[in-house]
Amino acid sequence: MLYAVICKDKPGALQTRLDTRAAHLAYIEATGIVKMAGPFLEEGQMCGSLVILDCDSLDAAQAW
Numbered sequence: 001m002l003y004a005v006i007c008k009d010k011p012g013a014l015q016t017r018l019d020t021r022a023a024h025l026a027y028i029e030a031t032g033i034v035k036m037a038g039p040f041l042e043e044g045q046m047c048g049s050l051v052i053l054d055c056d057s058l059d060a061a062q063a064w
Contacts (some may be wrong), residue, residue, distance in 0.1 A: 002035060005051040007042035014045055033064060 004021060028034045033055045040048040053061045
């Protein structure tokens with residue numbers, strides 16, 4: 001089943017996002033349940049993400 005995770009960045013979080021991007025992408029690949037994902041943009045800057053998870057239950061999605 002597919003689950004949508006809507007993530008909103010805290011104000012001023014862009015640098016933290018950029019600094020942790022490699023680890024974030026590695027985690028996504030390692031868990032193996034992310035069907036697709038991408039950033040929300042505001043005025044050309046990343047400000048959040050939409051992540052679509054493919055897992056067996058809401059509990060599994062929430063645990064992710």
